[in-house]
Amino acid sequence: MRPFLVVYATRGGYTRQIAERIADRIRTLAHEVQIQDARTEALPPLERYSAVILAASVHLGHHEREMVKFVRARRRELDRLPTIFLSVSLTEAAAADVHRPDDVRLDAQHATRKMLDDFVLETGWRPGRAVPVASALTDSIYGPVIRTLMRKLLRLDLPDEPAREVVFTDWTALNRVVDGLVREGVERSGTLPPEPSQPPAFRTAVEGAVLAP
Numbered sequence: 709m710r711p712f713l714v715v716y717a718t719r720g721g722y723t724r725q726i727a728e729r730i731a732d733r734i735r736t737l738a739h740e741v742q743i744q745d746a747r748t749e750a751l752p753p754l755e756r757y758s759a760v761i762l763a764a765s766v767h768l769g770h771h772e773r774e775m776v777k778f779v780r781a782r783r784r785e786l787d788r789l790p791t792i793f794l795s796v797s798l799t800e801a802a803a804a805d806v807h808r809p810d811d812v813r814l815d816a817q818h819a820t821r822k823m824l825d826d827f828v829l830e831t832g833w834r835p836g837r838a839v840p841v842a843s844a845l846t847d848s849i850y851g852p853v854i855r856t857l858m859r860k861l862l863r864l865d866l867p868d869e870p871a872r873e874v875v876f877t878d879w880t881a882l883n884r885v886v887d888g889l890v891r892e893g894v895e896r897s898g899t900l901p902p903e904p905s906q907p908p909a910f911r912t913a914v915e916g917a918v919l920a921p
């Protein structure tokens with residue numbers, strides 16, 4: 709069976725952590741997976757994969773530029789595969805928080821929906837499934853100033869311990885999303901002709917790209 713592909717775009721590194729957790733989950737399900745920064749262009753044709761998961765964080769209301777660029781360049785290939793797009797933001801932490809007033813949650817849900825709609829408009833690509841994912845507040849990534857700003861902007865209720873990391877990501881829900889895509893990829897692979905063989909020189913180039921830091 710063809711491997712799965714996880715492509716991520718990150719500023720602070722948290723979305724890479726999400727991509728790594730997803731890759732671990734796929735390996736646990738006994739499938740091969742390749743994980744790739746969207747900035748790296750050394751990817752073979754996407755038909756080589758069973759399915760693709762893309763994950764990009766949001767800054768100032770927009771997904772990372774390199775993910776927009778990647779999707780624009782690979783849109784037609786993505787259209788032929790099972791895909792999921794994960795939109796990683798702190799707004800989703802507010803949208804998913806059942807302890808918040810309904811109007812605050814609704815505003816946050818509209819905001820995450822708008823960011824996803826904008827991504828579709830910007831790229832011209834509609835993913836098989838688009839899922840907002842709540843991220844985390846970590847001092848190691850942002851430092852205390854931006855952390856305080858985020859708390860105010862997004863009206864997040866946090867404990868008064870500035871150094872404490874607060875993770876909002878629902879890993880169980882994310883696993884369910886990944887499992888669904890893996891099932892789709894497996895079903896699809898049963899209907900595909902055998903994987904096209906590659907000339908040895910090309911295979912070496914691809915392996916080199918995967919091993920690069």
Ligand SMILES: Cc1cc2nc3c(=O)[nH]c(=O)nc-3n(C[C@H](O)[C@H](O)[C@H](O)COP(=O)(O)O)c2cc1C
Nearest residue numbers: 718719720721722723765766768769797798799843
């Ligand atoms: C300067 C800055 C701007 C941000 N803007 C937004 C925003 O507009 N909406 C939002 O929901 N989250 C926003 N965030 C939160 C990030 O989306 C969130 O922390 C995410 O985990 C960052 O992922 P990354 O570490 O992979 O880049 C912002 C964070 C920073 C540091």
